[in-house]
Amino acid sequence: MTEKDFFRVTTLKAVLELIRTLPCVGEEVLALDRSVGRILAQDVFSSIDLPEFNRATMDGYAVQARSTFGTSESMPALFAVVGSVEMGEVPTVSVKAGEAVRIATGGMVPDGADSVVMVEHTQALDAHTVEVFKSAAPLQHVMEVGEDIRKGEKILVMGSRIRPQEMGVLAALGQAHVPVYKQPVLAIISSGDEIVPVDQTPDLSQLRDVNAHSLAGLISLSGGIPLYLGIGKDDFDELDRLCRQALAQADMVLISGGSSVGSRDFTLEVLQGLPDAEILVHGVSISPGKPTILARSGEKPVWGLPGQITSAMVVFHVLVRPALERISGLSESELGKSRQVPAVLSRNLASVQGRDDHVRVKLVRQGERLYAEPILGKSGLIHTMVKADGLIRIDRDSEGLDKGAPVEVMLF
C-alpha cells in the first residue's frame, strides 16, 4: 500500500448506517427527581384517568349551564348559593337548577353541576344570592374526568427523552420511580509522545492535552459519562493496556491524538490486537475528520479520533454523538432533535465533491431571518470553534453552496 492510497475511505452515510446497528446499554430504575434528560426504557401507559374528577379551571360558581342560558349584562339571572367546595375535599352539596356552589380553581365540581361561571361574570348580592350576567356553555371551565389523559392510554414512548413535562406526567400517574436506560460511560485515552497534562508546563514542541477536556465536555452534554484514563505514550504495550482497561470500564472508547500517519498506523495496530476486534472504518470521506477510525472489540465501539482539536470536535458532533445517542436508547425519531435549526447562508462557499464538508458558522439574526455566517480562518484553530455557534454540512455531491442557500445548522 502506498501512502497515496492509504485511506480507503468510507462515506459518512455508510458510517451512520453502521452506527444504527450498535446495541443499547442496559436499563436501571431511577427516582423521578433524578430522571430529567434521561431516556425512557419502557412505554408508559396511564393507570388512571387524569383528572380523576371533574375539576374547575377557574374561580367562580358551579352551576347547571342551562340555568344561565339567555342571561346577559342587561338580563342577569339570580342563583341561590347553596354551599362552597373546599380544596381537596369531596363536595357535600349537589347543584340543582337555579343553584350555584362557590368553587375555586382546582376544586371538584359537585354533582349536578356541568359548568363553572367565572367570578368576573358574577356579582354576589348577599351571602346566599349571586347574580350571573353571562350565559355559560356546558363544560365551560370544567376539565372532565380523563380529558387530559385516559386510563389505559399510551402517554409516553420508550426511547424518548424525559423533559420537565414528562416528569410532570409521571408525577401525575404516581410513578415515583422511572425505568430509564443507563448513561453510557465513554472512556477517553489521549495518545502521543508530545502530549502533557494540562497542569504541566509543556516544553517547547510539546502540547497540553486539550482534546481530552473538550471531549469530556461533549460527552457530558450528550448524556454520557466521561471517564478519562490519561495520556498514553506512543508505546504498543501502554496503549494496549489503556484500551483493555477502557473496554473493561466503559461502553465506548475514544482514542484521541495520534494525528500523524505513523501514529495512526500504531493506533490501528493496537486496535487490531484487542479481543474479538474488527476494524469497521478506516478513514471517512468527511472534512475535517478524514483520518477517523471506527473499530469494535466484542460489541463495544472504539473510535480513533483525529489529533487536531477542531477535527476531533467535528467528528464528535457528526459521528460520535449519534453513536452515543444510539447506545443510550434514544429513539430514531429523536436522534439529533432540537439540535438543528434552519438558516440562510450569508456568503458563497466552495467545496470539494466526493466528501461531506463541515463548516463552522455563527448565527446572525437580521429581522425575521437567521443567517449562517461561515467562520473564516484555518480549520485547525480552536478560536474558530469559540466564535462558532454550530456546523453546516456541504453534501458530497455538491461543489459548494451559494449565498442565500438554505442550510441546516447543527448547534454546538
Add this chain to the structure above:
Amino acid sequence: MTEKDFFRVTTLKAVLELIRTLPCVGEEVLALDRSVGRILAQDVFSSIDLPEFNRATMDGYAVQARSTFGTSESMPALFAVVGSVEMGEVPTVSVKAGEAVRIATGGMVPDGADSVVMVEHTQALDAHTVEVFKSAAPLQHVMEVGEDIRKGEKILVMGSRIRPQEMGVLAALGQAHVPVYKQPVLAIISSGDEIVPVDQTPDLSQLRDVNAHSLAGLISLSGGIPLYLGIGKDDFDELDRLCRQALAQADMVLISGGSSVGSRDFTLEVLQGLPDAEILVHGVSISPGKPTILARSGEKPVWGLPGQITSAMVVFHVLVRPALERISGLSESELGKSRQVPAVLSRNLASVQGRDDHVRVKLVRQGERLYAEPILGKSGLIHTMVKADGLIRIDRDSEGLDKGAPVEVMLF
C-alpha cells in the same frame, strides 16, 4: 377592592426589566473537568501564544518554500532529506535551500523551513532523497506561533457559558481550575390542602404534587439546583416557616400552587410578612400565568406561581428562567441564546390585545421551512405540553397572527 379589579397587573416587559436588576450569586473555583455548562466569572486573557511553536498541520516535509517554486508533476524538484522531526521533540536539524526534513502533523517546524509539502505531493526516491512535484507557498501547512491565540489577548468573556470548545481553550492555556459563578439554589415549596406527595394515592378530589417535579426538572435544565422543601398546607404558620427555611437555604424561592383567589391572598399575606419584604409584582399581563406574584425578601426573589401545571411551566420559561439566568451571572448577550428558533406559523391564531399570549407549538419541518403548529386543546392539559416542542408569543399589541407569519419559538 372588588374581585373584578383584583389584579393591577404588570406588563411582561416591566417584569423583565425588574429581573435585570437582580444581583448575581457568588463565585467559586472549579476543576476544569467539572466546568462544562457553567458560567465564567472572569475574563480570560491568554498568558501564552498558541501555538507556542510553528506547528506542521500535515504529514510531509518541512522545506524552504522558495526551493519548490516552479515545480510540477512534469518538473519535480529533488530535495536532500537531512533528518526528521520526532513528535514532542525540538528538531536538532535546520533546513537550508534544497533540503527537506520529514515531519508529522503536530510536529515542530525546524529552523530555516517556512513551509510543509504534503506527503501526497512527494515521492521518496531513497532514504536520503525526495522528489517534490508541487510548489508550496510560504507558511503552507504551517500554523505560526500565536496564529490561533496571541499572548495577552482576551479570549473568553466573563458571563459566557463554558462549552466544550471553551474547555479546550482553558486546557490549552493550562487553566486546570476555572473561576465560575455558583449554581443558584432554587427552593420549591408546594402549597395547597389538596396536594399529596407523588408516592401517595390521592383521595378523590386530591391531586398529586405534579408541579414540584416539573419545576425541579426546569431548574436543573436551566443551570440551577432544585431544593424541594415539600408540601405546605394552607396554614399561615406552616407556609411562613417553609418560606423562611427556603430563604435561609436558597438564592430564589418558588411557591407553587395556591391557584385559587383565596389561596393567592393567603400566599400574598405570607410573602408580605417575610423579613424586609416587598411585593414587586402581583399579576402579570400574560396568558397563561396572569396570577403570578414576584416578591423580594432582602435581595432574594420569591415567586408565587400559578397552580395549574401548564401555566406554571409557561411562567417558568417566560419569567423564572430569565431571572435564574440573570442571577447565574449569564451575560446580557447570552440570555436565552440558542433557545429560540425562527419558524413560520401553520395556521391563523387569534389573541386578546393587552396581554402577551403564549401558545404551545410543535415544530414540523416541510422541505426547507420549519413550521410552528399550534397544539390545540384546553390550556390546562399537561398532555399538550408533552406534544409541544416550544412556545410562541403573541405580542400584547396584536389581535392575533396570520397563517404564514414569522414567529420565534422558545424551545422547551
